[in-house]
Amino acid sequence: MTSAIVVSGLHKSYGSTHALDGLDLEVATGEVHGFLGPNGAGKSTTIRVLLGLLRGDAGDVSLLGGDPWHDAAKLHRRLAYVPGDVNLWPNLTGGEVIDLLGRLRGGLDEKKRDDLLRRFDLDPTKKGRTYSKGNRQKVALVAALASNVELLILDEPTSGLDPLMEEVFRQVIEEDRREDRTVLLSSHILSEVEALCDRVSIIRRGKVVETGTLSDLRHLTRTSIHAELAASPNGLAQLPGVHDLDVEGNRVRCEVDTAQLDAVMRQLSASGIKSLVAQPPTLEELFLRHYEDDVPAESEAAVR
Amino acid sequence: MNDFVGTGTLVRLALRRDRLLIPIWIVVFVISAAGSAKASIDLYSDQNALVQAARTSNASPALVSLYGRIFDESSLGEVSLFKLTAFGALLVGLLAGMLVVRHTRTEEESGRLELLSAGVLGRYAALTAALIVSAGTVIVLGLLTALALMGSGLDTKGSFAFGLMWAGAGLAFAGVGAVTAQVTESARAANGLTAVVLGVAYVLRAIGDSSADGSTQWVSWLSPIGWSQQVRAYAGDRFVVLLIPLVFLVVLIAAATALIRRRDLGAGLVPPRPGPPRAAASLRSPLALAWRLHRGSFYAWGFAFLLLGLLVGNIASNVDGFVTSDSAKEMVQKLGGVEGITDAFLATEMGVMGLLASAFGIQAALRLRSEETALRAEPLLATDVTRSRWLGSHVLMALLGTGVLILVAGLGSGISSGASLGNMGRQVPRMLGAAAVQLPAIWLVTALVVVLFGFAPKLVTGGWALYGVFLLIGQFGEIFNLPQWMINLSPYGHTPRLPGGDFSVTPVLWLTAIAAALTLAGFATFRRRDIG
Numbered sequence: 001m002t003s004a005i006v007v008s009g010l011h012k013s014y015g016s017t018h019a020l021d022g023l024d025l026e027v028a029t030g031e032v033h034g035f036l037g038p039n040g041a042g043k044s045t046t047i048r049v050l051l052g053l054l055r056g057d058a059g060d061v062s063l064l065g066g067d068p069w070h071d072a073a074k075l076h077r078r079l080a081y082v083p084g085d086v087n088l089w090p091n092l093t094g095g096e097v098i099d100l101l102g103r104l105r106g107g108l109d110e111k112k113r114d115d116l117l118r119r120f121d122l123d124p125t126k127k128g129r130t131y132s133k134g135n136r137q138k139v140a141l142v143a144a145l146a147s148n149v150e151l152l153i154l155d156e157p158t159s160g161l162d163p164l165m166e167e168v169f170r171q172v173i174e175e176d177r178r179e180d181r182t183v184l185l186s187s188h189i190l191s192e193v194e195a196l197c198d199r200v201s202i203i204r205r206g207k208v209v210e211t212g213t214l215s216d217l218r219h220l221t222r223t224s225i226h227a228e229l230a231a232s233p234n235g236l237a238q239l240p241g242v243h244d245l246d247v248e249g250n251r252v253r254c255e256v257d258t259a260q261l262d263a264v265m266r267q268l269s270a271s272g273i274k275s276l277v278a279q280p281p282t283l284e285e286l287f288l289r290h291y292e293d294d295v296p297a298e299s300e301a302a303v304r
Numbered sequence: 305m306n307d308f309v310g311t312g313t314l315v316r317l318a319l320r321r322d323r324l325l326i327p328i329w330i331v332v333f334v335i336s337a338a339g340s341a342k343a344s345i346d347l348y349s350d351q352n353a354l355v356q357a358a359r360t361s362n363a364s365p366a367l368v369s370l371y372g373r374i375f376d377e378s379s380l381g382e383v384s385l386f387k388l389t390a391f392g393a394l395l396v397g398l399l400a401g402m403l404v405v406r407h408t409r410t411e412e413e414s415g416r417l418e419l420l421s422a423g424v425l426g427r428y429a430a431l432t433a434a435l436i437v438s439a440g441t442v443i444v445l446g447l448l449t450a451l452a453l454m455g456s457g458l459d460t461k462g463s464f465a466f467g468l469m470w471a472g473a474g475l476a477f478a479g480v481g482a483v484t485a486q487v488t489e490s491a492r493a494a495n496g497l498t499a500v501v502l503g504v505a506y507v508l509r510a511i512g513d514s515s516a517d518g519s520t521q522w523v524s525w526l527s528p529i530g531w532s533q534q535v536r537a538y539a540g541d542r543f544v545v546l547l548i549p550l551v552f553l554v555v556l557i558a559a560a561t562a563l564i565r566r567r568d569l570g571a572g573l574v575p576p577r578p579g580p581p582r583a584a585a586s587l588r589s590p591l592a593l594a595w596r597l598h599r600g601s602f603y604a605w606g607f608a609f610l611l612l613g614l615l616v617g618n619i620a621s622n623v624d625g626f627v628t629s630d631s632a633k634e635m636v637q638k639l640g641g642v643e644g645i646t647d648a649f650l651a652t653e654m655g656v657m658g659l660l661a662s663a664f665g666i667q668a669a670l671r672l673r674s675e676e677t678a679l680r681a682e683p684l685l686a687t688d689v690t691r692s693r694w695l696g697s698h699v700l701m702a703l704l705g706t707g708v709l710i711l712v713a714g715l716g717s718g719i720s721s722g723a724s725l726g727n728m729g730r731q732v733p734r735m736l737g738a739a740a741v742q743l744p745a746i747w748l749v750t751a752l753v754v755v756l757f758g759f760a761p762k763l764v765t766g767g768w769a770l771y772g773v774f775l776l777i778g779q780f781g782e783i784f785n786l787p788q789w790m791i792n793l794s795p796y797g798h799t800p801r802l803p804g805g806d807f808s809v810t811p812v813l814w815l816t817a818i819a820a821a822l823t824l825a826g827f828a829t830f831r832r833r834d835i836g
Contacts, residue, residue, distance in 0.1 A: 051686050053685060053836065054834045055834060072690070073688050073689060074688075076689075079686075089593075089597065089680060092579075095580065095581040095582050096583040098583075099583035100587050100593060101683060103588040104687035104689055124582075125578035125580065125581045126578060127578075130489075140683065
């Protein structure tokens, strides 16, 4: 498997702010890769370095096999970018902007352009200054998605879109996945990443703290179990990987490390399972786990 | 009173944002007035020379239409400052109108006002705050000007009349800005509309002032700039005339508030029209986009330069009409005859055109930075467009644009002076040449913005400051006895004075070379820096 994007040990500072602190990121060709993190974690900075708009202070960056700083324009022919904040020229219509950006990128798929305009319900005759935030976002999305490129770099592309349009966006990305396009999708909307992405990297304070497929990552977290048993359970508390155990007569609630699921299920079925609800870990929990310790970690450091 | 809630906060916000802009403007006006007064007082130490100069000026329709009439030919204050009466009122009006638009429509267009409006903010708070800031600025400007003029040795009453008539023009155009900001959806269009009203006001008073038999003098009274002149500072000091701009302001505020009640936040009165759903086949390069972005302002400037050129050429043909007295005739002979002073006049006016064209160049080059900070450069630079190509597209607009503008002015002045002097075949190429030699200095000033954009993008508006310094050096450098090396800093001082003067190729080549080097440095530094 080749990689469309390889970043290793990337540092970038603005004055005294350390925006990227040794970031590593790898996006395989043909995958939809989720780039997940809260505002200010360094997602946009990473993307701007990938586009050659910013120059990293240290570290290696390879994009489509080239150096994004030195070969920016050449590489840009092969990718399309949707910025997180889309601003349009006030006196150009949306249609004009779509055509201009498409032509500068080396051409648009006309059929796709019309199709996307219809599906996103976008009026291309309105002037840039009259579009709402969501509609400006749609202009940039249509311009990017209608071009025949290998790589899409999308920086929080659905911010400002209503739920209907988010759904359209998901369908379009699903179709792109079938065409083997590589997509780097930065987002803080977990459900979106969960629905679309093959692999996910979680960024925190300028560093990727977790990366892998969703099922890889699920191993790192817990499944929550609600069970009603025939008899009161035995020995659950002694099992490794069981947390927050709450037994009320024959009812059991607990959180189980996904790796220990098998042992726990055996123990439960020994007492006779009458009903069982097992909830798989969501990305939400994964995400929260990585961020909930922000505050304690800092106060610990302060104590030291 | 709920409609005004939050006004105080907005006033403080505006003053915080403009904490440099407003003081700089005020200082520029005060220095210009005081410097001009001081220089003239030294020049007219002899009362006869004073009256002579005033009569010469009043006898020339050209000067009267440009600057206005001198009401009291023996008034030292009026003769010293008459060139800054109507012209200064125009500039104060521009400042006041743009300040209002800046804190109303610009904020609304950017969406920042919406953010604030969601908090506790009355419907009229933004407009009221903008008017308070604008009116406060011009009143302080007027009072400080008055004090500075007193300091230069002019009488107290006249100095206050002068300062307050400037403030009066400012108040009138603050009102104009308040209305235009409600009418259009874009701040750019609102400023354009204010500028049109200013232009019309200036032309109306020119028509009234230059009325030979006095039959159309009343036209001046239709113009806010005319009202400022009719205060007659140092020539009667008619403070009561200041009531007219005050009433005018009140009427316009009433109109603006009526408009606010009728419209939605973000909307104008002129509804936006839909545009083409597809881009024209030609819109396929950064250069085509740059032309699309600059062309509106370029056409407006081009039209203004053509008119200015025609006007200046026409005035030049009347130059010999100034010369009525024997002593003046003698002086004319010394200066190389009628052609000599006609040429001198044209050369001076061409220099002024060069200064004006530089403003277009600076403004066009500054577009680079506004495109970058508005995040509109980023999507372009994420396509097949290299940084140099994107930068080059706007730089080309600035450099070629100034070139076309100054040549249009040269052509206009050549045609009209040639037509009235009866030697078109000679005058047109001479004036085109006189226009062309302005270009190196214009380009150098434009290139300063380009290099700032590449090297220190946050300081790029310093281009205006440098421009201001060059203007001051040119205007007052010799009066204030600045050392020669300082005077030499202004590129405009090195431009050959054509037509009529000596043409020397060396300074022209130097200016061009420095402009080219600065532009290249701008490209080199821009390629190496972060975007955003």
